[in-house]
Amino acid sequence: MQLNTQVKSIKTLQKSKERILDLECDGFLFAYITDRFDGDMALFEGYDGAIIQPTSTLLMKDLLHRFRSASDWTARLLPIFIHQPMELEFKYRQLVDGVIHQLDQLFPAVEQVKVIKAHLVNFQLKTFPTYEKDTIYKLLIYLLSRKQNVLKAFIDRNSSTGYTYMILEGLLAGKSPYRLLEFAVEEGLFHTEFQDSVYTCNSCEDGFLMYREACPKCHSTYLTSQDLIHHFSCAHIGPEKSFMKNDQDLSCPKCDKSLKHIGIDYDKPAVMHHCNTCHHEFQAFQIVATCCTCHKTTEVEHLFKRNIYTYHVTDKAMEFVKAGADFTRQPATESNIPGTLSEAAFYLNMQYEITKAGKNRVMAGFIRWAPYETLLDKMGRQGYQLIRTNIANQVKSSLQSIDFLSVLDNALVFSCLQCSQDLAQRIVERTVHLLSHLIKDNLTNLSIEFEGSWLALNHREDVKLEIIEHLNRPAW
Amino acid sequence: MVDPFEFIDYWQAAGWQKFLRVFWFFFFFEFTRYVLIDFIVLFFYFIKRKIYRGDWEEARRRLYREQPLVSVIVPGKNEGRHLFKLVKSLAEQTYRNFELIVVDDGSDDQTAWIGRDLEQNGLIDLFISNKVRGGKASGANAALSFARGKYIVHLDADCSFDRDAIEEVILPFYYDEKIGAVGGNLEVRNHQESLATSLQAIEYLKVILTGRLVTSTLGIYRIISGAFGAFRADIIHRIGGWDIGPGLDGDITVKIRKLGYKVHFQPSAHGLTSVPNSFAKLTKQRLRWDKSIIRFRLRKHRDIFYPNEQFRFSNFFSSLENLTYNVFMNIKWYIYFIDILFNFGGLLKFIIPMNILLYSMANFIQFAAIIFIVQKPEEKRRLFIYLPLMVLYTGFYLRIVRSVAHFKELFFYSSYKDPWNPYKSSRMAKQLGL
Incomplete structure (x- = not known):
């Protein structure tokens, strides 16, 4: 079926000389623009769709991202079509609603617009005060209005992790999508399917790393390697250099015999590497990775491993956007550990408990660990956060359900409600013992010293001050 | 009957x-020889030990003042299963300033993997894996090439040691500067395993503890067991390390004696070793050991009996x-x-x-x-x-x-x-x- 397409009007933008060509087809109005369009997104109010004529992939991608991250729903959800003779690269298809090969054949586009509009009628277009919630909601509306149920990651050299979720890239404006998607999974709006795993810098999460062979002692890459020579008749073994005579001949430094024939007089059983910086001798290199963004050099064992998933929209998500429902939990912030309180919330709750207890004392437990700077440097921000989370989970398992805790940079403070001083002491000592063993058994190349303390909080004092003062004491 | x-x-x-x-x-x-002379010599040994107790204490003070680096070298083939136990017993040592060098002499089991893992976890300072087997002597020499210590302690991987074993085995170097090598005292760890191991346990007590104490006191101590011995690094470098075995431990002891250095047995440097648990395995081991007497004493070092200028x-x-x-x-x-x-x-x-x-x-x-x-x-x-x-x-x-x-x-x-x-x-x- 072929529908008649008419050019209705041409608008020229004042600043850039770019134009919007209005095309009407079967009562639907399309804006025809090139990918150089840099005008206001509000201009698309009243259009049923947009047709982009690409001049370069980069410009097209940028423009598509501008549409999909637009603040108003109209531009964000506007059906967009690409006008080009060839098919569109697969990874960009999620950002557009179709490809138009000829302008006089807009029927498929019109049909797609009808479908999208029909879907959108069922959804509640609302906004949320938190960035994470708002982004997920908008993502869902977009995907479901296009009947797209899958969010797949594509390899992309421009992405910091090496993988990109095309539709999210526009929505996130450069921010990492992973925490957001984890939150959506926790809410039951997506389920995951493993796609790949990548290593990223443990400090800045960048995936562009330079891998090098380095000295295991000082991480220097200024290394030289040489064979070990084994002289059969006297059993002497040493670096090839020690056997060199006149730069050409080999002579045993132990027995002065000349080594003529490999396999008969001698062999080379191994290779040794020499660090020219610290003069360490070794056989196994330490592979290190230097982050191209933050320049931090990390042993590969300490890189951050991230699983890349394909996300599938769940049935619950459909109901969620139809009802315009609210999220059930708060998204975790970067330093937030699930199940713990922020420092301020901890003081507030502790104050309530002290007031409630009246003249009875309320016990608090403290655990701190060292060396903070070394750990942070070695493990990176991500790795250290993982350790903090594990410590918090271990402490949580030692507490009663009514107790609460807060994790600071290198310490942890928790309530010991309904505990005597003796019991609080026992909890702290047992937890320190457990943590020490946990770290010793699982992280053999890291040493963390734990110490614990307990304190009966006085209802006449300022709780916050009392706790901070206790935490700052050099010795407990 | x-x-x-x-x-x-x-x-x-x-x-x-x-x-x-x-x-x-x-x-x-x-x-x-084995009862009368042993008893007389042991009697004098204990008297001497009592008299010179102060000198030994002074030697210990000198050792701790200097705190020299000791290179503990462990060559071996297919010894991976013993390595963790060994490094654990070394990690408990009272003497701390030592480096541990383990040489895998062309193992065909998991030794290379285990050793590398221990090295990466900081339990071994240097792990050298030779892809091609060269024999025990070449393994020891490979470790010697990279040893930085003032003293070299040679161990077998299937041994474990008392907490003060390293301290005790290097102590004699501070007692008498003419001592060039020290033998440690080894007992049988698996003495309850079989009849063969029980009999070897008695034999070790007689031959190593008593026998070597007697020969050491008489100044004719002739073999520093490869399983546990200490050497001055300068001397061992001078003689070019170990020569091809079997019997390389006896051979190196003779070489050190030939240079004019004393060889001392230290009963307080105590370790445990596993011995063959069947007579078949024991026979194989002893055939090897006993052949070395002919090969080294009678042939290679026969010049000891010649009245030349090196005669002692x-x-x-x-x-x-x-x-x-x-x-x-x-x-x-x-x-x-x-x-x-x-x-x-x-x-x-x-x-x-x-x-x-x-x-x-x-x-x-x-x-x-x-x-x-x-x-x-x-x-x-x-x-x-x-x-x-x-x-x-x-x-x-x-x-x-x-x-x-x-x-x-x-x-x-x-x-x-x-x-x-x-x-x-x-x-x-x-x-x-x-």
Whole structure:
């Protein structure tokens, strides 16, 4: 079926000389623009769709991202079509609603617009005060209005992790999508399917790393390697250099015999590497990775491993956007550990408990660990956060359900409600013992010293001050 | 079976002259050397130890003032399963300033992987994995090439050590600067595993603890066990490290003695080792050990007996005692055996039980003395019940194995065919007469 397409009007933008060509087809109005369009997104109010004529992939991608991250729903959800003779690269298809090969054949586009509009009628277009919630909601509306149920990651050299979720890239404006998607999974709006795993810098999460062979002692890459020579008749073994005579001949430094024939007089059983910086001798290199963004050099064992998933929209998500429902939990912030309180919330709750207890004392437990700077440097921000989370989970398992805790940079403070001083002491000592063993058994190349303390909080004092003062004491 | 009363009556009637005539081998050689001389020397040893106690304490102070770097080297093939236990026992040492170098000599099991993992986790300072097997000596020399310590402690991977073992084994270097090498004291870890290991446990206590204490006191100590020995690094570098084995530990001790340095046995440097748990495995091991006496003492280091400018009486007696009691006495025992068979053939029913009685008695006296000086004597007491069997073990089994080994080495140079060493090395060693 072929529908008649008419050019209705041409608008020229004042600043850039770019134009919007209005095309009407079967009562639907399309804006025809090139990918150089840099005008206001509000201009698309009243259009049923947009047709982009690409001049370069980069410009097209940028423009598509501008549409999909637009603040108003109209531009964000506007059906967009690409006008080009060839098919569109697969990874960009999620950002557009179709490809138009000829302008006089807009029927498929019109049909797609009808479908999208029909879907959108069922959804509640609302906004949320938190960035994470708002982004997920908008993502869902977009995907479901296009009947797209899958969010797949594509390899992309421009992405910091090496993988990109095309539709999210526009929505996130450069921010990492992973925490957001984890939150959506926790809410039951997506389920995951493993796609790949990548290593990223443990400090800045960048995936562009330079891998090098380095000295295991000082991480220097200024290394030289040489064979070990084994002289059969006297059993002497040493670096090839020690056997060199006149730069050409080999002579045993132990027995002065000349080594003529490999396999008969001698062999080379191994290779040794020499660090020219610290003069360490070794056989196994330490592979290190230097982050191209933050320049931090990390042993590969300490890189951050991230699983890349394909996300599938769940049935619950459909109901969620139809009802315009609210999220059930708060998204975790970067330093937030699930199940713990922020420092301020901890003081507030502790104050309530002290007031409630009246003249009875309320016990608090403290655990701190060292060396903070070394750990942070070695493990990176991500790795250290993982350790903090594990410590918090271990402490949580030692507490009663009514107790609460807060994790600071290198310490942890928790309530010991309904505990005597003796019991609080026992909890702290047992937890320190457990943590020490946990770290010793699982992280053999890291040493963390734990110490614990307990304190009966006085209802006449300022709780916050009392706790901070206790935490700052050099010795407990 | 002889009637006990008839047996007693017979020996009562025989008189002491006949008694000595029949048991001359026991009284003139074995009892004199292994009981009488041992007791006299041990008596002097304990007196000397008491007198010089202050000097030993001063030596310890000097050691701790200097805190020299010690290189602990552990060469071996397919020893991966022992490595973790070894590094754990070394991690407990009272002396802390040491580097641990482990050499994997072309293992075909998981040793390379285990060793590398321990190195990456900081439990081994340097792990050298040779892809091609070169033999024990080459493994030790590979470690020596990269050792930085002032003293080299050579260990076997299947050993574990007391907490103060390293401190004790390097202590003698601070007691007497003429000491060039120190042997550690090894006992059997798996002595409860089988009859073979129980008998070896008694043998180790007799030969290593008592025997080496005596030879060390007499200045003729001749073998620093490869399983636990310490060496001055400058000396060991001077002699070019270890030569091709088997018997490389005895060989290096002789080389150090030849340079004029003393070799000392330190009973307080204590370690445990696993010994072969069956007689088949033990036979294989002893054939190898016994061949080395002929190869090294009689052939390679025969110049010890030559009156040249390097001649030293202590070295002369050290090798002479070794050859006398291991080679010549072995031959003499057969002469004794023939003598008894021809001259007293009809009296074997009286002679054999008396022989067993005499040797058992000597063993009991020896072992009772050992119990007084050994660590954890309560654990060793159970070995008393095996003492009667020691007559058969040392008197027959070990003697026969030794005879076979000497015969094969003397006439067929069979140590050069021993698969313990790679063929490429043995072939060259034989060609060069090493």
